[in-house]
Amino acid sequence: MYRDPVESLEPLHHRQAAIRTLRVGMIGIGTVGSGTFRVLARNRADIAARAGRSIELVMVAARNLERAAGIVGDSVALTADPMQVATHPDVDVVVEVAGGTGPARDWVLAAIAHGKHVVTANKALLAVHGTEIFAAAREKGVIVAYEGAVAVSIPIIKALREGLAANRIEWVAGIINGTTNFILSKMRDEGLDFAAALAQAQALGYAEADPSFDIEGIDAAHKLTLLAANAFGMPLRFADAQVEGITALQGMDVACAEQLGYRIKLLGVARRQAAGVELRVQPVLVPAAHLMAQVNGSMNAVMVKSDAAGLTMYYGAGAGSEQTASAVIADLVDVARLDGVHAAQHVPHLGVHAHATNALAVLPRAAVHTSHYLRVPVHAVNQIQAIAASLAEQKVPVRQVALAAERPGMSPQVLVLTGQVEQGTLDLAVHALQARSEVAAPVTTLRVESLEG
Structure with missing residues (x-):
């Protein structure tokens, strides 16, 4: 059984405005959505204490309502129409975890138009349509948060925006795709060729049946686009990124790199230069003694070079249901803290110059x-x-x-x-x-x- 969304949300009107629960509507209840529900329920008290008020999932849009009811029970209103979540008056913030770049764009823009904050883990959506989405959010004075879209359990967006806020960022480099890192680790550790390592990744669930987005470097480029925008205050320039995957990489080059004292990693690099920004994803040789070379399996890591803090490095899981949920809920806590304050106090969507006409160019x-x-x-x-x-x-x-x-x-x-x-x-x-x-x-x-x- 599931509740009617209109009837089930009505009592929430009567909560006091100053301490009112942050009411969340979620589009999608798959791997990330179900993880988000579990973590919200399990850590409810701790999350409320850190956010300053309760955060409650009140509505979910799902293709399979019976399956969704089996996950969330009868405590959450269900609908088959994502637009109902995006526009419902009793939803304060929309969590979009359905994926894709077409319908998801429409849902997110509809939510923003109705004055709702948005949290998403959809890097493809933001890399392709982010400029439009962030412009709409600025106009409406709402937050679009996306920590889970970049490096999952690693709070790298918060680090760039807040922890390194005093710094001029010189470069960001990261292993930001767990599937390709797993494949490269297997090629090095077990001497496998690319095809055999990919097959093992698929058998273990690290790679999809169609792994193109991962192994061609596209997923990493989506994430790098967001990192560069936050690091340098530039627009989202996914179309200008140089992207090279690992499909042509030979096991012999993995072995030769080892012979020379290096390891091969698929690295996303965004580096500020006098003439513009390098924005590129490709397999590169990294010194074997470097910390980045020690990042193995499906783990992710991001390194940042800034003028005051110097070199900082961030390490963590690059995939997983509750790992992504951790980032999604961290964004919800930010929204809970900032909701109701003046729009100028919101965490910026991107860098301070992301909408400037003299934004940095991407180097050819x-x-x-x-x-x-x-x-x-x-x-x-x-x-x-x-x-x-x-x-x-x-x-x-x-x-x-x-x-x-x-x-x-x-x-x-x-x-x-x-x-x-x-x-x-x-x-x-x-x-x-x-x-x-x-x-x-x-x-x-x-x-x-x-x-x-």
Whole structure:
């Protein structure tokens, strides 16, 4: 059985305004939604003490009402129409955890238009439609909170907005997709190739049947877009991000990176430069002794470099029902504290200049300046110096040259670590290198990140 939403919410009108319960309507009762309900119920007293008032889930929109009733019982009004939650007068804040970018946009904009705060864990929605959503929220003076959309259990949005509020952020870099980190960990620890590691991730539930968003880097780019907006006060620029996944990564490069003292991680990087912001997701080499290289399995980590605090690092679970619920409820506590105060006192949706016309530009790929790893197949081991000389001729600084450990049936492999060089210059050098007679097969290149202060 489930209650009629209109009848069941009516008594809430009679609560005193000053101490009135924050009434939550939720769209979606899947993995995240059910976790949110459980944690709210289990920790009700602690949450109320921290928020300064009770937070109560009063209404849920679900496709399967019978299943939803089995989760929330008869204490919550149920509806099959998400718009009823988004517009109901007895709902103060709408939690959107259904996912997607089409209907979810309409529900969120409807909630805002009706003066409701919004909490969401939907990174795709915000990365694609966030500029429109945040503009609407500013106009109505309501909060849009999304801690659960970025790094799940890691409170990185709060850290950027509040803990590091005094700082000028120089760069943010993170392992922000648990599926790809699990796959890369398996490739390194067990010597698996990409396909085998992906199959294991799917068997264990870390990867979806269609894992494209994860393994192509799109999920990480959605999250990086939000991190950059908060770090630098820039608009959401997902369409301008450079995105490269791990599908083409070979097990041999994972092994060669280890040989050189590095580990490969799918890293999202947002770095402020004089001419704009680097906004990129790709597999990179990280020094094996670095803390970021120790982040294994499905865990996430984000590192921030700022002028006053220096280097700070945040670590935690990157997926999970109650882990995401923790972030969703933290946002609800913020809403409970700020609801009713002047709109100017609300936690800002993004950075202070997110709607400015002179916002920072995103640097094109050719202008990104990093060190690089090259793996060059050659016909003979005595051709190693010819490879280094070719790169030097093309103005690419060479820090280290080595031969990869021999593998049965494979030609010799020359490994190169370069100094800092623009991507455009490196691309030209690799093109010239590829045309040389010594080179036996396509050259593999990956960026190298030191993640130093």
